[in-house]
Amino acid sequence: MSNMLEVVGLTKLFPVRSAFGRKAGEVRAVDNVSFSIENGKVYGLAGESGSGKSTIARMIMGLAQPTSGDILLDGHSITGETGTRAYGRKVQMVFQNPGSSLNPRRTVGQSIAVPLAAHGTPSSEHKRRIAELLEMVQLPADFALRYPHELSGGQKQRVAIARALAVAPQLLILDEPTSALDVSVQARVMDLLVDLGQQLGLTYLFISHDLSLMRNFADTVGVLYLGKIVETGPTASVFEAPQHDYTRLLLASVPVISAEEEALRPKIPLIDGEIPTAEQLIALRNGANPVSQRTSE
Amino acid sequence: MSEALLSVRNLSVQFTTYGQTNQVLKGVSLDVPARSQIALVGESGSGKTVTMRAIMGLLRTPPAKIIGGQIFYDGRDLLTMPDRDRLKLRGTAMSMVFQDPMSSLNPVFTIADQMGTILKYADRRLGRSRSAKERMDRVHEVLGQVRMRDPERVARSYPIMLSGGMRQRVLIAMALLSEPRLLIADEPGTALDVTTQAQILKLLKDLVEERGLALLMITHNLGVVRETSNYVYVMNKGVVVEHRPTAELFEAPRDDYTKALIAAVPRLTGGTSFGKSGAAA
Numbered sequence: 001m002s003n004m005l006e007v008v009g010l011t012k013l014f015p016v017r018s019a020f021g022r023k024a025g026e027v028r029a030v031d032n033v034s035f036s037i038e039n040g041k042v043y044g045l046a047g048e049s050g051s052g053k054s055t056i057a058r059m060i061m062g063l064a065q066p067t068s069g070d071i072l073l074d075g076h077s078i079t080g081e082t083g084t085r086a087y088g089r090k091v092q093m094v095f096q097n098p099g100s101s102l103n104p105r106r107t108v109g110q111s112i113a114v115p116l117a118a119h120g121t122p123s124s125e126h127k128r129r130i131a132e133l134l135e136m137v138q139l140p141a142d143f144a145l146r147y148p149h150e151l152s153g154g155q156k157q158r159v160a161i162a163r164a165l166a167v168a169p170q171l172l173i174l175d176e177p178t179s180a181l182d183v184s185v186q187a188r189v190m191d192l193l194v195d196l197g198q199q200l201g202l203t204y205l206f207i208s209h210d211l212s213l214m215r216n217f218a219d220t221v222g223v224l225y226l227g228k229i230v231e232t233g234p235t236a237s238v239f240e241a242p243q244h245d246y247t248r249l250l251l252a253s254v255p256v257i258s259a260e261e262e263a264l265r266p267k268i269p270l271i272d273g274e275i276p277t278a279e280q281l282i283a284l285r286n287g288a289n290p291v292s293q294r295t296s297e
Numbered sequence: 298m299s300e301a302l303l304s305v306r307n308l309s310v311q312f313t314t315y316g317q318t319n320q321v322l323k324g325v326s327l328d329v330p331a332r333s334q335i336a337l338v339g340e341s342g343s344g345k346t347v348t349m350r351a352i353m354g355l356l357r358t359p360p361a362k363i364i365g366g367q368i369f370y371d372g373r374d375l376l377t378m379p380d381r382d383r384l385k386l387r388g389t390a391m392s393m394v395f396q397d398p399m400s401s402l403n404p405v406f407t408i409a410d411q412m413g414t415i416l417k418y419a420d421r422r423l424g425r426s427r428s429a430k431e432r433m434d435r436v437h438e439v440l441g442q443v444r445m446r447d448p449e450r451v452a453r454s455y456p457i458m459l460s461g462g463m464r465q466r467v468l469i470a471m472a473l474l475s476e477p478r479l480l481i482a483d484e485p486g487t488a489l490d491v492t493t494q495a496q497i498l499k500l501l502k503d504l505v506e507e508r509g510l511a512l513l514m515i516t517h518n519l520g521v522v523r524e525t526s527n528y529v530y531v532m533n534k535g536v537v538v539e540h541r542p543t544a545e546l547f548e549a550p551r552d553d554y555t556k557a558l559i560a561a562v563p564r565l566t567g568g569t570s571f572g573k574s575g576a577a578a
């Protein structure tokens with residue numbers, strides 16, 4: 001079995017403090033999450049805010065330490081590996097908002113040169129490599145001299161992708177890469193990601209709340225709710241026959257544009273009334289079946 | 298001239314910044330009949346927000362300049378009527394539901410304070426008067442209308458104490474305070490999670506139908522268009538490129554831009570192919 005990434009029993013607890021800083025309890029932000037991604041495949045993590053999807057991404061990137069559980073990259077545990085150059089060469093991330101993930105005071109070329117320099121590409125090679133990377137993301141080579149504010153949202157996200165690819169990683173984490181873009185621009189960025197994935201044999205962890213996009217990009221999907229994966233499977237089968245209440249609720253909530261899609265949406269009443277407060281959420285997280293409690297309100 | 302509650306005729310707007318003049322609206326016309334649900338859809342830069350701002354009188358002039366056209370509300374041209382009369386209509390006859398619930402609410406005042414103030418000034422403009430007690434009763438009543446389970450508690454709350462969905466409902470309540478006949482909604486719920494957004498859209502639709510309001514929904518999301526409107530205007534680069542009943546638009550779009558826009562939307566049923574080889578998923 002050739003899994004690029006394997007996540008086993010991953011858990012992350014965050015302390016909750018009272019107004020005076022005393023520890024009042026813990027939030028299970030990520031609760032015993034396990035999944036794996038085969039080489040060259042796309043795994044989609046679907047979930048809403050607070051589901052823990054970004055915390056999972058941060059733990060895989062080494063930006064947060066798991067409370068318990070293990071993460072295996074290419075068969076090896078990443079404990080103690082994260083933060084090293086060798087690890088950074090294997091895993092890179094593309095963030096949600098290209099407007100804030102690019103340094104406004106660096107030109108595109110300078111931004112892409114940062115990972116190149118950090119990973120030991122000799123500076124005489126930089127110019128050639130930057131041009132190569134820009135070509136990969138279908139931007140003209142003279143973009144290297146431009147500043148982020150001169151670029152459109154789609155162009156900025158292409159630059160962010162080029163920067164992530166600079167060290168030739170094997171696993172790319174995409175955290176809502178197109179949620180800030182117009183739908184026509186989104187389509188072109190997705191085209192690029194699919195083409196790059198095939199050319200370079202990349203493995204993707206795709207994080208999104210956009211189920212329609214997920215359906216058309218991910219091979220396998222995991223639905224996260226309050227820190228747990230409540231349902232997982234091949235994307236088509238999860239969408240056609242959702243088993244969990246929360247998956248059904250998510251699917252029922254997607255605004256669609258055709259009768260065929262509407263037919264696919266489960267016919268369940270949307271939650272009526274107020275969304276649970278933070279306190280209720282903490283109680284729900286530690287409860288057994290949060291979904292039925294939430295919908296029965 | 299027209300029976301529509303709101304009628305925009307040939308509206309042209311230009312912006313002048315740093316000596317450069319750009320025409321951003323090039324003769325936009327649209328009609329919102331009473332009790333209708335109309336959508337105005339376009340991507341960023343299409344001019345949908347400028348159109349909305351022109352209707353509400355929120356364009357900053359300069360840099361903006363309305364260089365032609367009329368905006369009729371109930372048969373009267375908003376652009377030529379005295380400011381005093383226009384003020385009387387804004388927020389009372391026509392109200393806005395804003396997009397971002399966090400930046401549209403003042404964090405240091407309670408919901409009751411903010412809604413009470415809106416009501417007080419709306420009353421003053423219309424030459425009505427209400428006691429503080431009557432104002433609070435009205436605030437609680439409207440919060441109930443947007444399905445808050447405990448309107449009095451919500452009224453006492455500061456914005457930070459409410460969830461995103463509740464804040465968005467407070468904004469809808471604010472728009473309803475003076476019983477407008479026209480609601481203009483600017484991408485409501487886009488800042489929210491998908492389950493919350495679905496709830497907000499349903500609430501808006503129910504309210505509009507219950508109370509016999511007209512709704513003008515400004516959005517970039519074609520799914521939202523289909524869920525909330527029965528007639529749609531598609532804008533691109535300052536021009537309305539196509540307008541028809543919503544169902545027809547999705548079945549048989551005529552304009553090339555509309556076709557491309559619809560084709561770019563990923564489908565829940567799958568089959569949207571990304572990449573050159575078209576071999577996605």
